[in-house]
Amino acid sequence: MEFKFYIYSFVILLTIYGIAVGNYPKFRMNRATIALIGAVVLILINAISFEKALQAVDLNTILLLFSMMVINSNLKISGFFNKTTQFVLKYASTPTRLIFLVTFSSGILSALFLNDTIVLAVTPVLIDVLKKLKRNPIPYIIALVASANVGSSATLIGNPQNMIIGVSSGISFVDYTIIQSVPSIIGLVLINLIIIPLYRKEFSNENFGTIHIERVYIYKPLLIKSIVSLIIMLGMLVFGINLALSAFTAAAILLFTRRLKPERVFQEIDWSLLVFFSGLFIITDSIETSGIGNILFVGMKPFFDGGLASFTVTTALLSNLVSNVPAVILIKPLIPMMGSEDKVWMVLGFASTFAGNLTLLGSVANLIGIEIARKQNIIISFWEYLKSGILITILTIAVGLIWFSYIV
Numbered sequence: 204m205e206f207k208f209y210i211y212s213f214v215i216l217l218t219i220y221g222i223a224v225g226n227y228p229k230f231r232m233n234r235a236t237i238a239l240i241g242a243v244v245l246i247l248i249n250a251i252s253f254e255k256a257l258q259a260v261d262l263n264t265i266l267l268l269f270s271m272m273v274i275n276s277n278l279k280i281s282g283f284f285n286k287t288t289q290f291v292l293k294y295a296s297t298p299t300r301l302i303f304l305v306t307f308s309s310g311i312l313s314a315l316f317l318n319d320t321i322v323l324a325v326t327p328v329l330i331d332v333l334k335k336l337k338r339n340p341i342p343y344i345i346a347l348v349a350s351a352n353v354g355s356s357a358t359l360i361g362n363p364q365n366m367i368i369g370v371s372s373g374i375s376f377v378d379y380t381i382i383q384s385v386p387s388i389i390g391l392v393l394i395n396l397i398i399i400p401l402y403r404k405e406f407s408n409e410n411f412g413t414i415h416i417e418r419v420y421i422y423k424p425l426l427i428k429s430i431v432s433l434i435i436m437l438g439m440l441v442f443g444i445n446l447a448l449s450a451f452t453a454a455a456i457l458l459f460t461r462r463l464k465p466e467r468v469f470q471e472i473d474w475s476l477l478v479f480f481s482g483l484f485i486i487t488d489s490i491e492t493s494g495i496g497n498i499l500f501v502g503m504k505p506f507f508d509g510g511l512a513s514f515t516v517t518t519a520l521l522s523n524l525v526s527n528v529p530a531v532i533l534i535k536p537l538i539p540m541m542g543s544e545d546k547v548w549m550v551l552g553f554a555s556t557f558a559g560n561l562t563l564l565g566s567v568a569n570l571i572g573i574e575i576a577r578k579q580n581i582i583i584s585f586w587e588y589l590k591s592g593i594l595i596t597i598l599t600i601a602v603g604l605i606w607f608s609y610i611v
């Protein structure tokens with residue numbers, strides 16, 4: 204092999220290592236900056252041409268992600284998420300009922316509004332309620348983040364990796380949702396059946412009565428406009444209109460306003476995630492152009508030839524090694540080698556998403572929830588999370604595999 208091939212391999216591996224770990228020691232870098240710098244270096248050493256790099260950035264996915272962020276920003280500013288969370292919590296009168304309500308509301312909302320957004324919006328309100336009730340917050344927070352991951356698997360707009368799958372596969376929003384909803388719903392039930400026995404002392408039949416929650420400010424005109432825009436987007440998706448175009452239309456409606464300054468909305472957008480995606484697309488495309496893709500193809504082929512079970516386990520393991528979004532982008536070019544492409548795309552979706560529940564570091568939603576808890580002096584250790592996460596991951600992935608192997 205040529206010397207330059209080893210240089211390309213070294214840069215790509217070093218970049219993927221940084222993305223997987225999330226930083227480099229002694230450097231103030233995150234996944235977004237690592238992906239961006241890695242992409243630039245690969246262009247400069249000619250692992251991929253600048254023109255090819257520009258083409259590698261999937262604008263459909265970037266536009267879809269940006270548009271969903273605009274929609275979620277408006278919903279957050281209007282008070283929608285806080286109001287919805289408080290409405291749900293109001294009907295919890297026992298610990299068991301509370302965790303069920305948290306789990307299913309988090310899962311359903313995550314399917315529509317991105318799992319990271321839901322965890323970010325719901326966790327502070329939930330912690331505030333639990334402190335007032337003097338309950339152990341740990342099982343509820345674990346249930347919240349786990350259900351956000353599992354619920355987000357049900358739709359093509361529930362999480363970033365599903366957005367990539369939606370744009371790349373061409374599967375309709377309705378078809379994907381109908382099929383993926385079953386393992387997601389069963390997964391939400393399993394989360395409760397796992398966590399409640401693990402924290403048996405917390406989930407006694409003690410009745411803590413009505414939960415008193417402070418009144419939430421609602422910006423009614425924006426709330427109505429946001430809901431109307433969301434309905435328009437979902438209507439377009441149901442009629443088979445392009446994912447990115449549907450979301451972009453709803454975002455454009457919300458940005459056409461006389462009252463809310465655009466800066467207020469743009470402050471809520473996770474620009475680093477958009478940068479991360481852009482860099483990641485260039486990195487994965489350079490894997491193909493540099494010839495490394497052929498080696499990757501040969502190395503992974505035996506696992507793919509082993510059928511859905513082998514493919515599912517490989518996806519889950521890779522998702523925990525490099526995170527689920529990079530895993531999906533790495534696996535994406537290899538999908539055509541397997542039969543029943545639509546089914547394989549869906550398996551990729553649930554396996555990469557459910558795998559995020561294995562450890563604290565498995566998904567961004569986990570990190571958000573744990574960090575918010577830490578700021579409230581609630582410490583959830585790696586091992587504390589793992590005793591729930593490992594069971595949730597194994598059982599939910601098993602359910603998904605049975606569903607796609609024997610029923611779909």
